[in-house]
Structures are given as C-alpha cells and as structure tokens.
Amino acid sequence: MSIGNGQSAGTPLATQDTRSVTGHPTTGSPATRVLGIIVLLCLPLVLWLSFVATPPDAVQGESVRLLYVHVPSVTVAYVACFVTFVASIMWLWKRSEWWDLVGSSAAEIGSVFTALTLVSGMIWGQITWGTAWEWDPRLTSTLFLFLLLVGYQALRAASPDRSSRSRRSAVIGLLLVPNILIVNRSVQWWRSLHQDATLFRTDLDFRIEGLMLFTWMFTTAVGMVLLVWLLFHRFRVGWLANRVEERQLSEAVAARRAEATP
Amino acid sequence: MLRDAMLVAGKDLRVEARTRVGLGQVAPFAVLVLVLFGFALDPDRGILEAATPGLFWITVLFASVLGVQRAYAVESGAGVRDALRLTSLSPGGMFLGKALALAVQLLAVELVLGVGVIVLYGADPAGWILLVGTALPATAGIAAAGSLSGVLAVGLRVRETLLPLLLLPVLAPVLLAATRAFEAALDGSPADGWPWAGLLALFAVVYVGCGIGLYGTVLEES
Numbered sequence: 155m156s157i158g159n160g161q162s163a164g165t166p167l168a169t170q171d172t173r174s175v176t177g178h179p180t181t182g183s184p185a186t187r188v189l190g191i192i193v194l195l196c197l198p199l200v201l202w203l204s205f206v207a208t209p210p211d212a213v214q215g216e217s218v219r220l221l222y223v224h225v226p227s228v229t230v231a232y233v234a235c236f237v238t239f240v241a242s243i244m245w246l247w248k249r250s251e252w253w254d255l256v257g258s259s260a261a262e263i264g265s266v267f268t269a270l271t272l273v274s275g276m277i278w279g280q281i282t283w284g285t286a287w288e289w290d291p292r293l294t295s296t297l298f299l300f301l302l303l304v305g306y307q308a309l310r311a312a313s314p315d316r317s318s319r320s321r322r323s324a325v326i327g328l329l330l331v332p333n334i335l336i337v338n339r340s341v342q343w344w345r346s347l348h349q350d351a352t353l354f355r356t357d358l359d360f361r362i363e364g365l366m367l368f369t370w371m372f373t374t375a376v377g378m379v380l381l382v383w384l385l386f387h388r389f390r391v392g393w394l395a396n397r398v399e400e401r402q403l404s405e406a407v408a409a410r411r412a413e414a415t416p
Numbered sequence: 417m418l419r420d421a422m423l424v425a426g427k428d429l430r431v432e433a434r435t436r437v438g439l440g441q442v443a444p445f446a447v448l449v450l451v452l453f454g455f456a457l458d459p460d461r462g463i464l465e466a467a468t469p470g471l472f473w474i475t476v477l478f479a480s481v482l483g484v485q486r487a488y489a490v491e492s493g494a495g496v497r498d499a500l501r502l503t504s505l506s507p508g509g510m511f512l513g514k515a516l517a518l519a520v521q522l523l524a525v526e527l528v529l530g531v532g533v534i535v536l537y538g539a540d541p542a543g544w545i546l547l548v549g550t551a552l553p554a555t556a557g558i559a560a561a562g563s564l565s566g567v568l569a570v571g572l573r574v575r576e577t578l579l580p581l582l583l584l585p586v587l588a589p590v591l592l593a594a595t596r597a598f599e600a601a602l603d604g605s606p607a608d609g610w611p612w613a614g615l616l617a618l619f620a621v622v623y624v625g626c627g628i629g630l631y632g633t634v635l636e637e638s
Contacts, residue, residue, distance in 0.1 A: 246633060301585040308581055312572045318637050322568045325630050326582070332622055333586060340589040340615060344596065 181390035189383040196376045203369040211366075217281040222369055224274040226377035227267045228296075234264030234381060235299060235330055238306075242327025245320060251396065254320040257327050258310060259388035263381060265303035271296060291342040298337045302330055316396060417509040417628075424505065424513025429520060431490050438483065438521045443528045446479045450532045459537070468537045469598030472529055473554075473591050479525045480518075480558045480587070481580050484566040487518050492571070497635075507632030511563055515627065519559035526551055543601035546609045550597040553616035554590055560623035561586045567634050590619060 182190075204222035211218035241257030244250075275293065276286040287293065306326045313319035432438050453471045457463040464471075491497060500510065530547075533539045541547060565583040569575040593612040600609030 246630075298585050298588060301581075305578075305582045305585065308574075308578055309568060309572075312574045312578055314572070318571075321633055321637060325564070325568060325634060328630070329586070329626065332626070336589045336619060336622070340592050343611075343615070344592055 181387045181394070183386075186383060186386045189379060189386070193376065193380050193383055196372075196379070200369075200373050200376055203365075203372065208366050208369050214282055217278055218366075220274055220278040220281075222373050224271060224278060225370060226374040227270040227274060229374050230377040230381045231264050231267035231271050231296075231299075233378070234260045234267060234385075235303070235334075237385075238264060238327045239331045242324040242330075245324040246328065249320075251316075251320075251393075254316075254324070255389050255392040255396075256385075258323060259385050259392055261303055261306050261323075261327065262388060263384050265300060265307065267381075268296060268300040268303060272300060289341065289345060291338045291345065294341045295334050295338040299330070299334050302326070302333060306330075316399065417506050417512065420505040420509025421512035421516060424510050425516040425520070426513075428487060428490070428514065428517030432517070432521060437486055438524065442479050442482050442486070442521070443525050445482065446475050446525050446529050447532050449475045449478060450529065450536055454536060464537050465539075468533050468539050469595045469602060470591075471537075472533055472598065473594045475529055476522065476526055476554075476558070477584065477587055477591060479529075480522055480562050481583060483518055483521055483525075484562040484583065485576060485579060487514055487563070488566045488570050488575075497570070501635060507635050508628035510635070511567075511627045511631035512624070514566075515556075515559040515563040515624070518562055519555050522555045522559060523551070526555065539602060541602075542604060543606045543609075546597060546601040546606040546613065550594055550601070550609065550613045550616060553613060553620045554594040557590050557616055557620035557623055558587060560620060560627050561590075564623065564627045564630065567631060570634075590616060593619070 200222070204219050208219070208222075210216045237260035238257045241253045241260060245253040245257060272293075275296075279288065280286040306323055309326060310319050310323045313322055450471070453467075453475075454464060457467060491500065530541070534541060562583060565579060565586065568582060569579045572578060593615045597609035597612035597616070600606055600612070
C-alpha cells in the first residue's frame with residue numbers, strides 16, 4: 155500500500171475495516187502505526203540533538219537552534235506544496251477522487267508547515283538581523299504561498315459539492331507554482347534595484363559540518379516521515395468524509411422516496 | 417475561438433452600456449479612493465506625490481475586484497450559466513471574451529484615474545508612452561487573472577468575500593511591476609521602466625494561457 159501508485163477509486167488507501175479497540179473506525183493501519191512510532195521515537199531525539207548535543211554556533215550563538223526547526227519545516231512545506239501542484243495536474247488529467255484527496259491533504263499540511271516556517275523564520279530574523287521581516291524574495295514568496303494555500307482551502311470549504319470542489323481547487327493548485335515563481339522573480343528584481351542584492355550577508359555564512367550537519371539532515375528526514383504519516387491520515391479522513399457525504403445523500407434520497415410512497 | 421470571444425465581449429459590453437454600473441459606480445468609487453488616500457496621506461508633505469504610482473495601481477486592483485464581481489453577477493440569473501454552456505461557444509473563447517470586456521472597462525477606469533492623479537495629486541504625465549505601455553499589459557494581466565479567479569468563485573454563497581482572497585495574491589506581482597514602471601515614467605527615466613512592462617506582458621501571457629486552458633474545466637460543472 156503505497157501512496158505513489160496513483161490508482162483511482164478501485165483500492166482506496168483507507169483500509170476497508172479499520173476499527174480500533176473501542177469499536178470506532180480509525181484511520182490507522184499497520185503501515186501508518188509504524189510511521190507514527192518512528193516519528194514519536196525520533197522527536198525526543200531531535201529535541202536532544204538540537205538543544206543539548208549540538209554546540210551553539212560560532213557566529214549565531216544559540217539562535218542557530220531555531221534553524222533545526224526552520225529548515226525542516228521549509229523543506230516539508232515546499233514538498234507538500236509541490237505534491238499539491240502535481241496532484242492538481244494529475245486530477246485534471248485523471249479526474250479521480252484519489253488525486254483530489256492527495257492534493258487537498260498535502261495543501262492542508264503544507265499550509266501548517268508554511269505558517270511554522272514563517273513564524274520560526276521571523277523569530278530567527280528578529281534575533282539575528284534585528285528585524286522580524288525583510289522584503290526578501292524568499293520571505294515574500296513564502297508569505298504569498300501561505301496566502302494562496304489559505305485561499306485554496308477557503309475555496310474548498312465554500313464549494314457545495316465534491317465535483318465543484320475538486321475542479322476549482324485543482325485550478326488553484328495548478329497555479330500555485332507559476333504564481334510563486336513570478337512573485338519570487340519579481341521581488342528579487344525589485345530588491346536588487348534598490349539595495350544590496352542579498353540579505354543573507356556573508357558574515358552570516360557559516361559552515362555546517364559534523365554533528366550540526368547531521369542534526370539538520372536528521373530533523374529534515376524526521377520531518378519528511380511526519381509529512382508522509384500525516385498525509386496518509388489526512389487522506390483517509392478525507393476519504394471517509396466523502397463516504398459519509400455519499401451516505402447522507404443516499405439516505406436523504408431514500409427518505410424522500412419513502413415520503414412519496416405512502 | 418476569436419469569434420466566440422468577440423461575441424461574449426460584445427454581450428458583456430452591451431450589458432455595461434445599458435446598465436452603466438462600471439461608469440456610474442465603479443469609476444466614481446475609484447475616484448473616491450483617490451480622494452480618501454489624499455485625506456490619509458497629507459498632500460502638502462510630498463508623501464502623496466511619491467506614492468502616486470502605487471496608489472494608482474492599488475485603486476485599479478480594488479476596482480478590478482468590483483469589475484470581476486460585476487462581470488459574473490450578470491450571469492448569475494437562473495439558468496444563464498446552463499444557457500451559456502448550451503451555446504456551443506468554445507470555453508477558451510468565452511474566457512477571452514470575459515477578459516476582453518473586463519479589460520476595456522478597466523482601461524476606462526484607468527483613464528478616469530489618470531486624470532484624477534494629474535488633477536488631485538499633481539502627477540506629470542510626461543513619459544506617457546511608458547505609462548500606456550505599462551497600462552496595456554498590466555490591464556490584460558489583471559483582466560485574465562480576474563476572469564479566471566472570478567469563475568472559480570461563481571455560484572458560491574461566499575463569492576464576494578472569497579474573490580479578493582483568491583485574486584489579490586495573484587495580482588501582487590502586477591502591482592509591484594506596474595508601480596515600478598509608473599515610478600520610472602513619472603521620474604523621467606523611462607529606460608528603467610520598460611523591463612517591468614516586459615514582466616507585465618509575460619504575466620499577461622501566462623494568465624491568458626492558463627485561462628484559455630482551464631476555463632472549460634470549471635464550466636463543465638453540472
């Protein structure tokens with residue numbers, strides 16, 4: 155059961171009969187439990203590595219520890235958004251519920267990590283640059299990415315039925331990447347005309363090696379496992395929500411039919 | 417496709433000519449925004465003069481939100497969308513027509529605003545070739561992105577509040593580029609402005625292309 159095999163309605167990722175010990179349906183399965191356990195075991199290790207094991211940076215001091223949160227969340231956010239982009243293209247091609255749910259699940263997770271990226275970046279910027287916000291291409295385009303993802307979800311929430319929800323959100327999902335590229339290039343151009351081209355000054359160019367590099371790569375890897383884990387669960391919640399929607403509709407139709415035949 | 421576009425644009429512009437909502441409400445609203453900016457940024461302190469290009473284009477963006485809403489409100493009557501789908505017009509043509517009609521109306525609003533900033537803010541339109549060369553691709557881009565965002569919000573109960581959230585982040589690069597180009601024109605250094613006009617043209621091409629390709633997907637809804 156892999157998330158990458160793109161099958162349509164035939165075999166859903168949602169396991170057919172997933173009931174926990176309490177008897178309620180769950181979105182868990184042996185595969186996701188393994189992923190969840192990996193994440194839960196690794197998180198204390200991430201905290202220990204980033205707060206205890208690694209030394210403070212020679213230039214940035216203790217604030218470098220924020221980057222162990224910031225960089226993995228950037229990576230997860232951008233990967234999730236790219237998944238949404240690809241899933242939107244695939245939806246427009248295949249028109250399957252599977253791709254619709256992959257895209258929307260990734261967009262939801264992406265927006266959470268984009269927000270985390272922005273907040274952790276601003277705290278780091280306040281400490282290191284002395285200002286929480288700079289009109290830097292990367293910062294600005296991440297903010298616009300967040301706003302577009304908010305719009306994507308608002309549009310999905312506002313769409314009355316599944317067909318219009320999938321159609322409309324696929325269009326926004328497809329526009330995510332060209333939009334962000336245009337914003338990024340135009341801001342880059344704008345800033346290079348007015349002041350020094352780059353904000354990331356050379357005196358902050360620190361070398362990462364050894365344990366710091368390992369921590370960085372390890373937290374990013376944990377972040378990716380977390381993304382996959384959340385994606386599975388969010389996909390299954392979406393799948394079950396669609397089933398509930400269908401059942402409600404068919405029950406309403408049956409109720410109306412029952413009214414008509416006394 | 418072009419014939420379909422002209423038909424749809426002709427229909428929208430005829431509706432506008434008979435109802436005069438754009439001329440009677442959107443254009444006065446835009447002028448009102450200029451006056452309000454004047455109150456907010458004291459005209460005697462030079463802030464207004466420095467901010468003129470940005471204020472002009474922000475006002476155009478606000479007017480475009482209203483214009484897009486109006487362009488789809490005229491089609492919100494019972495059965496109008498189904499009737500349009502049954503006309504066998506090509507979706508790409510319908511998109512181009514909507515965008516064309518919107519662009520014509522926006523250009524009219526921009527003309528009024530242009531006179532407004534000259535009279536109220538004391539702007540000097542010496543570099544008018546660049547001003548026109550910026551306004552045309554910028555308006556094409558706004559109209560294309562607006563028509564595409566507009567159709568995404570069609571038929572939703574929250575369309576009035578959703579549209580600005582979808583449209584304005586998309587139009588942010590247009591605001592940035594058009595403002596820089598206008599700044600260059602008003603400063604008398606048009607050579608700095610033409611690359612921005614080129615960026616606006618690229619934006620317009622991307623969104624016209626996306627609109628032609630994607631408009632049909634949204635229209636297929638039953």
